[in-house]
Amino acid sequence: MSVAGTDWTRMEVEAIVSDYLAMLSFELAGMPYSKAVHRRQLMSLLTGRSEQSIEYKHANISAALLELGFPYISGYKPRSNYQHLLIEVVSEQLSVNRILQEIAASDADRPMVVPDMFDILSAMTDAPHSVSSRPKVAEPSMLSARFTTNYIERESRNRSLGLAGEEFVLAYERARLIKAGCERLADRIEHTSQVRGDCEGYDVLSFEESGAERLIEVKTTKYGKETPFFVSRNEVSVSERHASNYFVYRMFGFRDLPRLYTLHGAISASCELSAASFLALPR
DSSP states (O other): OOOTTSOOOHHHHHHHHHHHHHHHHHHHTTOOOOHHHHHHHHHHHSTTOOHHHHHHHHHHHHHHHHHTTOOOOTTSOOOOOBOHHHHHHHHHHHHHOHHHHHHHHHHHHOOOOOOOOSOGGGGBOOOOTTTTOOOOBSSOOOOOOOOSOOHHHHHHTOHHHHHHHHHHHHHHHHHHHHHTTOHHHHTTOBOHHHHTOGGGSOSEEEEOTTSOEEEEEEEEOSSOTTOOOOOOHHHHHHHHHTGGGEEEEEEEOTTTSOEEEEEESOHHHHSOOOOOOOOOOOO
């Protein structure tokens, strides 16, 4: 009897989450693995589940991981509206998987250099279709599934990764302006975060072909396109004051094949902002 249209049981969810986390361990450690092999082995355990339903569940797991502040497997684009049981099982298995936690911490902190890329201008791609759409649990729950460490935030504090992303964008902007025949403008590009410090609210000063300034804040991750990023109060404020020439360059997939998309204007207009921390003073 087909079970394609029925809810997943706890046993099924535990099996697919365990397999997903095993693949994630390989990916974060930089070790080769085959998604197809894992999928075929999983199908032998999940009698009656189609490849399509398994792939859909993989996408749900990716969304649950993002909700927990954990990176997801590249290629399994997060898909929201997952059942409460899923995030419960993901939380349970992550909390006891010390090896995966150690791999994720090591990967978040790993020093980075700018990857070689033959055609740097080919790195540009479209922004996610729903930049403001965050994962949601389909069923209400009292579960507070969180960990002491937010590994996505931890990676965002990796200074060598951030610097490598900025250097990539510097090279990208030079290539863009040179291709447009604006060599003199390309020579004037400034690595602002290094020249003036972080207080300016952007990392790179570049130019439009007209000569107008382009203020670029660079956000870099080794993880997938839908991975959220962190912004400071100052960056948000500067983006609002200079909305007409302010850009966020979001670098992603920086581990192997860097890609980027841009968000133009005030960050509060192009992104959904959620408070990650508060400054507290005693009353």
